[in-house]
Structures are given as structure tokens and as C-alpha cells.
Amino acid sequence: MDFHADVIVVGTGNAGFCAAHAAAERGARVLMLEKGSEGTIGGNTYFTAGAIRTTYQDIEDLADVIDDPDERLPYTDIDPYSPADFAADMRRVTLGRCDPTLTDAMVHGVADTVRWMRGHGVRFRLQYERQAYEMENRFRFWGGLPLATVDGGKGLVAQHLAAAERAGVRVRCDTAVDRVLRDPDGRVVGVAAGTTEFRAGAVVLAAGGFQASRMMRAQYLGPNWDLAKVRGTPHNTGGVLTAALRAGAQSAGHWSGCHAVAWDAKAPESGDLELTNRLTKQSYPLSIVVNTAGRRFLDEGAEIRNYTYAKYGAEILRQPGALAFQIFDAKTAPLLREAEYEAPGVSRFQADSIAELAEQAGIDAAGLTATVEEYNAATRPGPFNPAVKDGLGTTGLTLPKSNWAQPLDQPPYLAFAVTCGITFTFGGVKIDTSGRVIDEADEVIPGLFAAGEMAGGLFFHNYPGGSGLAAGSVFGRRAGAEAAALASTGVLTS
Incomplete structure (x- = not known):
């Protein structure tokens, strides 16, 4: 039984667990394979804030999903967010390149999938501290991302794992899958890790991208990407993705693109299991961002943070030393995200003058x-x-700040040193809306499915915040259900 199952799921992140739940609830015996040790179950999901982009008609729609009614709910404003809104955001931030069929499946399937996850024990909350500001005694959410899991990525993984244990899903760690096994007829019959083979009626690959491989980052993303810090798991080195391509999967998505953010300059080379997402620094729309020469290089207020944060890490990487500084004054300091800007060991500098602040931080004064x-x-x-x-932009600057431009004139002044933190890569394998992997001849590879960061085609250039968990949930669920149907009958349900 350790080496045989109806459905094998490779990877223990959110997409993998959604696949496992969907397969198990259809009666399949499920085996999950994790490259890392037991303490690393959860993959990249563990390091997220747990924000998931979903659709809703009104605040009451969301109140039906959250774990406990919040006492602030009567004083909260959240604009409706429809599938059409989600699709429009996807098209806008990907410059129109997102696969329309996959996008349609995601935006129309996520709300039901969130409720399905709740039925499996995943708990949700409104993230007031990250996605809302209190204005005139009311809390105003912005950017279409009010919902998150209780206790962030850590909580999401714990809740997924508990649900899997209740369903009898087996999890095997320290198993680095490096091959996809196909029989003489071309059907996928399992996977291998070194000399050990695992057999199943269907396989779901949900092992992430290649962001933790310095070599693959340099090869596909370009110069200096080998120097970026990794926000999450060190185990997403592209081994399973490479195995899928060797097995005949067609590549898809933006192979020279990735999700990368402003990350604390003192952060370790890969994710911190204790601080997880607290090393990010996402209040930059309220700041000016400068390089070591003291010069601005991006429009901090171009858009709501949820639509720029995943691309601005790349802008920081292009600066001398891959280093930048977010500068605030006493007016904006109270609005900073406490969990991020007061995290232990944060790269923080404070002074009563700009020149003194520059000297402390190592910026050209x-x-x-x-x-x-x-x-x-x-x-x-x-x-x-x-x-x-708010349209409060600068006038006359070659590089404007389009919104939230207030003068930096009230000491004390603060500087936070940030570098580029890569989250995940956008290149993957081609799938259909059932999660089936497609080969180079545009045919389905029998018995092979993929979901999560391994599935390419949704994200190009940029990313709407929270849509990674949305995609992983929707397509993980679909892939698991289809894999279970194929394993039990040999016939797909769609």
C-alpha cells in the first residue's frame, strides 16, 4: 500500500491537497508524495498570507463563508466583485495574455470552490489588517481581496492536513519525484523517485515551479535572477516540472516571467518557517521607493497594491545591488502593516532628517x-x-507618483531596506479545464493531471493578488475529481 494507490498527488501545497480531497471524497485511495521532510509539508502554501481572490455579490455573501462573524462587519464596506470583474483584472494585469478558457473556469468556479473547501474544514476570515483602512469610523476594503484563511498559510496547511487525515489520505515525505511512468500505450501509470516506483490509476502533479533553482532562474528568467531571494520552500527546484516535460507534456505560460515582491533585505535565502510572509513589505504605495543612489525608479502609486506588488520585485532586482529602500514619514507610519514592518529583525532605519536617514541606511545622502x-x-x-x-498625484515629475502622493516632511523619517523575493514562476505545463495535461500534439496525456504553480497559461508579466490560491484550489479540485473518475472506471467525467 505504500507504493500503490488509485490516485497519486505529487506535492502537498494547496493545489495538491485540494486534488487529494476531491479524489478521496469520490472513494479513491490517495497517496501524496512530498519532496521535503514532514516539517515542510505545505510547500509554498505554508509561506503565504492565505489570501484567496474570490467572487461575491455583497458583504453578506462573504459573511456566509467566514469562520466567525466579526464585530466590525456592520461598519465595513466591500464593493461587489463579480466573475466579470475578476476576468477583467486577469486580462488587464497579464496584458491580455491569460488563457481565456482557463481564466473563465477559474473566475466562475472559485466561489463554489471556496465553499467546498470550507466544507472540508478550511476556515476563512476577512483580512482587515492587510486589505482595509479605517476611514471616518468605517472599514473600507480595496483591491478585490478581502478573504483569507484563518492563520494564513500555516493555518491553511494545518487545516488541509487534518482534512486529509480524516479522509484516510496517506502522505509520504522525503520522496523527490523525478520521473513520470507511462506504459507501452502511453498511459501514465505512476511516478518514480530514484529507484522507487509508485503506481496508480492516475497522477496529479502539483509540485510547484522552479523558483528555488538558481540555475533555472538564470536560464529562463534572465541575468541576475540567480541572485534573488526565495520567499517560500527551497524544494521547488523544477524537478517534477522537468519530469512532466520529459514525459511529453507541452509547455505553457510565461517562462521568463514570475511573481516577485519587495522582500526584507536581511531575509534568508529561502523562506523562514517562523516569519513566513511577514518578511514582505507591501505598504510601498504610501512611500517613495529609492535605490542606493537615492533615486526613484518606479511609480509607487500606479495602482492599488494588489495589482503591482507581484511585478515590483523584478524592478528592485534591476537596481544596483538588487537593493531598494521604502521611505516614510510620521504621517504614513501609522498606516504601515504592523505584521510586516514590525517583524523581528526587520531592516529598519529611523532619523530626524533625510540626510541622517540616508547615512544610516547606506543611501547616497x-x-x-x-x-x-x-x-x-x-x-x-x-x-x-x-x-x-485617490488621484492625489505629483505634477511635473518625469517619473510620477500617480496616487497617494503626500510630501515627506514630518519627522521622524523611516527607511526599510528591501530586495527581490521570488514567489513562483509563471512557466508550466499546458492543461485543460479538467486539469488534464496536454502533450505537444495537443492531445491529452492519459492519466496525467496538473494544478497549481505547475500549470502554465494563466499568469503573464504580472498577477492579481490572491489568484494563485484561487487557481490552485479550482484546478486542484477539478484534477482530483477527474483523476479519481479515471482511476475507478477508466473514463473521464468530462
């Missing part, structure tokens, strides 16, 4: 002073509202 003076002169009076795109 003349450059930063000139930048702040130029920026302050370009700001203009007007109502500041961090919960919406």
Missing part, C-alpha cells in the same frame, strides 16, 4: 535629499484616501 526635495515640490494639496485610487 545628496541623491536622497535631492529626490525628496523634488518630490515634495511636486506634491499638491487634496484629500488623501489610502483605500481608493
